[in-house]
Amino acid sequence: MDASHRSADTAMDFEGVRIAGKPDQSRWNIHCENGLVGTLTEHESTNDSQADPRLLCPSLCHPHIHLDKCFLLSHPRYADLEIQKGDFQEALSLTNEAKSRFTHEDLMERGRALIEESIGFGVTHMRAFVEVDAVVQLKCLDAGVALKEEFKQRCYVQICVFAQDPIFSYDDKGIQMQGLLRQAVDRPGVEAFGSTPYVEKSKENQSRNIQWTLELALERQLHVDFHMDYNLDPKTDVYTLLALKAAKTLEWPKDRCSKQFRTIVFGHCTRLSLFTKAQWQSLRQEIADLPVSFVGLPTSDIFMMGRPDKEAGGSERVRGTLQVVQMIGEYGLNAAMGINNVGNAFTPQGSCDPLALACLGVGIYQAGTKAEAEILLQCVSTRAKSAIGLGSPDLELQAGQSADFVVFGNATSTESFRRRNSTKDLVYDAGHERVTVFRGRKVSQ
Numbered sequence: 234m235d236a237s238h239r240s241a242d243t244a245m246d247f248e249g250v251r252i253a254g255k256p257d258q259s260r261w262n263i264h265c266e267n268g269l270v271g272t273l274t275e276h277e278s279t280n281d282s283q284a285d286p287r288l289l290c291p292s293l294c295h296p297h298i299h300l301d302k303c304f305l306l307s308h309p310r311y312a313d314l315e316i317q318k319g320d321f322q323e324a325l326s327l328t329n330e331a332k333s334r335f336t337h338e339d340l341m342e343r344g345r346a347l348i349e350e351s352i353g354f355g356v357t358h359m360r361a362f363v364e365v366d367a368v369v370q371l372k373c374l375d376a377g378v379a380l381k382e383e384f385k386q387r388c389y390v391q392i393c394v395f396a397q398d399p400i401f402s403y404d405d406k407g408i409q410m411q412g413l414l415r416q417a418v419d420r421p422g423v424e425a426f427g428s429t430p431y432v433e434k435s436k437e438n439q440s441r442n443i444q445w446t447l448e449l450a451l452e453r454q455l456h457v458d459f460h461m462d463y464n465l466d467p468k469t470d471v472y473t474l475l476a477l478k479a480a481k482t483l484e485w486p487k488d489r490c491s492k493q494f495r496t497i498v499f500g501h502c503t504r505l506s507l508f509t510k511a512q513w514q515s516l517r518q519e520i521a522d523l524p525v526s527f528v529g530l531p532t533s534d535i536f537m538m539g540r541p542d543k544e545a546g547g548s549e550r551v552r553g554t555l556q557v558v559q560m561i562g563e564y565g566l567n568a569a570m571g572i573n574n575v576g577n578a579f580t581p582q583g584s585c586d587p588l589a590l591a592c593l594g595v596g597i598y599q600a601g602t603k604a605e606a607e608i609l610l611q612c613v614s615t616r617a618k619s620a621i622g623l624g625s626p627d628l629e630l631q632a633g634q635s636a637d638f639v640v641f642g643n644a645t646s647t648e649s650f651r652r653r654n655s656t657k658d659l660v661y662d663a664g665h666e667r668v669t670v671f672r673g674r675k676v677s678q
């Protein structure tokens with residue numbers, strides 16, 4: 234047990250730690266009590282040996298993760314479902330086959346592994362997508378709600394009922410989908426509802442999907458989360474704009490302080506990466522004060538997109554992903570980054586570590602400066618939490634906040650130039666020495 238724990242359940246103190254988002258040379262004393270940051274004061278001592286050499290940053294958040302279809306590629310139950318081609322169609326059919334075999338125990342085992350590994354990396358909050366459709370019915374939701382309860386002392390799991398299948402594009406199944414989804418969103422513990430308009434078979438049904446999803450979310454007071462505009466075709470309509478118009482017409486609540494406040498999230502949205510500056514500005518105007526956030530899913534986007542046909546001989550491998558750092562910096566939008574899938578045919582590669590995603594962001598967004606590192610850290614912590622309706626996007630740790638953070642480094646380690654001292658150290662290469670604190674208690678194993 235580390236020395237800073239006075240009493241694991243009631244209080245936790247740090248003396249002279251560094252804090253991400255504060256000036257590099259400053260050191261801080263923090264006292265946490267009853268799950269909150271009680272006091273936060275600057276550490277005055279000039280004697281460095283008395284200061285705690287560790288670095289604190291806000292805890293991490295998955296704004297978008299599929300709890301039910303994780304680790305299909307490593308679980309023996311699905312060993313026969315190997316990737317042969319690696320394209321979207323195959324991912325869909327392998328995953329559909331896997332879904333037909335889901336059992337409660339299996340969903341619990343894989344979901345538990347995902348949450349446990351995430352906590353180990355510093356995650357204390359997540360929006361977990363659970364699918365509802367004619368095949369799995371409410372099985373994934375049952376497991377999701379059970380896992381939310383199982384982990385409630387260690388991680389906040391926000392359940393998002395998710396329609397991966399069309400809601401309108403086939404007759405009898407469509408009607409069944411609507412009934413199942415209505416049943417699902419009424420389950421205690423469900424806080425968000427999401428759909429995938431682009432799987433509908435016509436433009437008209439895409440629009441109906443969007444309208445129906447927004448109406449149901451509004452009626453049941455749920456956050457709404459769309460998998461949207463997942464293409465790189467300049468000729469396609471931009472459904473994000475259509476959804477914004479529909480939200481406005483429905484008078485979606487905007488007041489952050491009201492009890493009805495819920496957020497609207499758009500994930501993927503690779504089509505928007507083709508926007509001109511004028512189109513971005515007009516999108517910004519269209520959003521106005523609606524509580525909209527975008528979630529970039531770069532690990533999935535770059536794996537799934539831009540597969541050339543054989544004739545092209547390896548060229549024409551165009552890929553795109555939301556340019557989240559620029560969206561924040563230039564257009565004042567809220568954007569975050571999500572892992573989306575872990576260990577399945579949609580995204581075979583990568584771990585549950587949101588900082589690995591921030592690290593990828595340095596390369597993919599060509600965002601290497603100190604200021605950009607701060608934004609990238611926000612994208613996997615405070616901005617991600619804000620997207621799912623929790624708190625402000627600022628990195629700033631303040632007294633009165635929930636004591637949710639990650640402690641990097643070792644309290645007893647000696648001075649080394651490789652010690653992580655700043656936000657950019659974490660984003661370039663976070664290292665593995667981490668302790669996760671949720672509501673003032675150490676929660677990682």
Ligand SMILES: [Zn+2]
Pocket residue numbers: 297299460500573574
């Ligand atoms: Zn997704």
